């Protein structure tokens with residue numbers, strides 16, 4: 001048991017039917033019917049392989065795409081093909097989630113065989129809009145169609161979907177109410193890694209927070225500064241721009257327009273309050289960069305022209321952040337320092353990311369665009385840990401109990 005949750009070491013799966021929820025949600029190329037990335041599929045391979053090799057009948061449950069954004073809503077068929085290739089053994093697939101065809105297929109599985117069901121979000125109760133509107137309790141989730149149809153066919157439930165651990169949906173929280181449950185290997189690694197950062201980080205512990213998701217960054221800051229987890233927070237991106245604006249610094253009208261247009265005005269007040277309380281721990285840029293006619297321009301604070309839009313930290317700031325990161329024992333990163341997608345404004349992110357690779361400290365990195373930056377600079381192998389779960393990670397670092405963690409604790413006692 002770790003953190004009150006069973007691991008695969010405590011489960012005897014031989015000959016058992018195991019429902020295993022994975023998060024293999026990937027960007028989809030609809031026209032070609034293929035996946036644009038397979039990172040998450042690769043990440044769940046150890047758990048699937050272990051279950052299969054130990055002789056379980058493995059039934060994989062997964063979602064693809066969000067009903068809110070909808071553009072990636074898709075079947076899981078291509079995932080089965082990728083998994084088959086990665087595992088080197090056949091992963092069967094069926095275009096059904098919990099209907100008679102799926103149930104028949106599950107009954108026919110032999111020891112070691114693997115079946116991936118179709119997108120669980122084709123079932124209404126699995127949709128995020130349904131979750132947000134109806135807010136079913138875990139007991140109610142145990143009475144949903146999915147759980148009532150599939151649980152009687154299964155002996156055990158395993159959740160390996162840390163990236164979806166902040167979701168409160170039947171495939172994630174319902175089965176733990178009726179089946180003995182454990183976390184998979186990926187979940188175990190991710191959860192233990194982020195718990196370690198939160199509970200007992202090696203110090204100094206530095207948080208690098210950039211990007212555009214201000215509300216997440218502020219929630220995390222309140223928690224990690226409030227609990228004394230973070231010794232220092234290095235700010236970049238829009239997060240830094242908000243603080244600078246709150247402190248009355250000129251960051252260029254374009255940046256302020258961006259902040260106001262994005263309806264972030266309310267965060268100015270929050271930034272003021274955070275800075276008043278924890279100012280000595282919050283590092284802000286001393287210089288900023290913008291782009292004019294495709295050329296990078298930089299100025300120290302106080303000399304930033306009023307008619308520009310600051311879209312990167314300056315090189316002095318990047319150098320100072322590099323020093324902090326090299327001296328840190330633990331570094332947690334979420335959000336790039338600037339608009340790294342274009343060459344003229346990538347210096348800050350590139351320099352900070354290089355420092356993350358160079359530091360002897362343990363680095364934990366999460367967030368879709370942060371991972372993209374890591375891949376762009378070829379540094380994936382040099383980070384301590386790249387977390388697959390952006391949303392779950394942020395919720396966790398904001399001090400929330402994750403619904404799936406709660407459910408798995410319940411299922412550990414069955």
Ligand code: ADP
Pocket residue numbers: 210211212213236237238241258310311312334335336337338339340341366367368369370371390
């Ligand atoms: P992550 O996906 O890693 O959690 P976010 O989604 O919060 O990060 O932010 C990433 C985006 O932020 C990138 O697309 C980047 O171009 C943008 N960005 C970074 N700094 C700025 C800035 N100063 N102004 C506008 N956009 C920015």
Ligand code: MG
Pocket residue numbers: 367368369370
């Ligand atoms: Mg993002």
